[in-house]
Amino acid sequence: MRRSVRDEGFAEIWDDEIADAYDTPGAGMFAPEVVGPAVARLTELAAGGRALEFAIGTGRIGVPLAAAGVPVTGIELSGPMLRRLRAKAGEETIPVVVGDMASATAPGEYTLVYLVFNTISNLLTQAGQVACFRNAARHLAPGGCFVIELEVPDLRRLPPGQGAVVFGNEPGYLGLDTFDVLNQRIVSHHFTFDAGPGRAARLTRSPHRYVWPSELDLMGQLAGFALESRHADWRGTEFTGESRSHVSVYRLP
Incomplete structure (x- = not known):
């Protein structure tokens, strides 16, 4: 499937049947050429600190990121998705808080919070998406960054x-x-x-609620962030008017 839904009352979409069929090891969004660049870039942005993944799901990114040496914590609303994650990594390896990414609180402070694969569009109101930015800011140490991977509305x-x-x-x-x-x-x-x-x-x-890049930037400003960079993909390809997705890095002062 191209998109995912986990928040604002839609956890029931991610039932056992969907969760059990979600992972496609080595193919699609689980292909090494997709996962590898994301993990490499997030490792760089974590800068030796701790990372928090909003809507961690089955651990497509969180598990390899933790294996790369970045301490990862997750927030996840869906019980079946979390069950799939637990088959790969225990609580001692990747602690997870069960809750909504716009409001749930994970313990500690982080240098990196990130959202991948269009997940912020799962929040179906502008207010919910702004709350997600503010929740990221609450978890970050000064100078920390919030990273979002998102489609450009087509x-x-x-x-x-x-x-x-x-x-x-x-x-x-x-x-x-x-x-x-x-x-x-x-x-x-x-x-x-x-x-x-x-x-x-x-x-x-x-x-889903789609978001234009300029609107996303304003959400970041409301939460105290400044846009640091925007690229078309995790490899750092230039973002242009023809780009169909973007990876945006927002930084706290």
């Missing part, structure tokens, strides 16, 4: 008068986004088709 593919577009079409799967441009909402519809006669389909939906 409304150019939405023709006037049309409210839905297909974003994925492959054997056994169809992905469809519906847009509410007034409220900056997207609902991603994931259709999975069984093999064999009848081709029974299973539908899951995940709602």
Whole structure:
């Protein structure tokens, strides 16, 4: 699946069935060429200190980051996702606080807080997203940084008068986004088709609030951050008007 939902009452989307199928070791978002650059950049930004991951999930980034020598703590709302993480790393290796990333508090102070894979869009109001920035600031030591990986809203593919577009079409799967441009909402519809006669389909939906980079910067300012850098990916590729995603680093004074 392209996106994830864990917050603001949507923890139930991440049930046991979804959590058990979430990890795709060595492929997709778990591929070494995807995970490796993210872990390398986050290790650099942690600067020898502790890291806190909001919505740590099954540990796609947190587990290899801890293995690289960065002390990692997580916040996670979904019990089934946390159960998958615990199959990889115990509480003594990666402590996790169960709660909402916009309000839950983890003990201690950190040099790095981070959110990956569009997760801030799981918070469905602007106020909730601002609260997430403020929660990150509360956990950071002076000079610490908050890192967000996020898609750039791709409304150019939405023709006037049309409210839905297909974003994925492959054997056994169809992905469809519906847009509410007034409220900056997207609902991603994931259709999975069984093999064999009848081709029974299973539908899951995940709602999101998309954020423009300029709006994200203002949220950072409201929480006391200044934008330090923005790149198109974890490797440091230049961010341009054609970039479809960004990795933004916000720094406290």
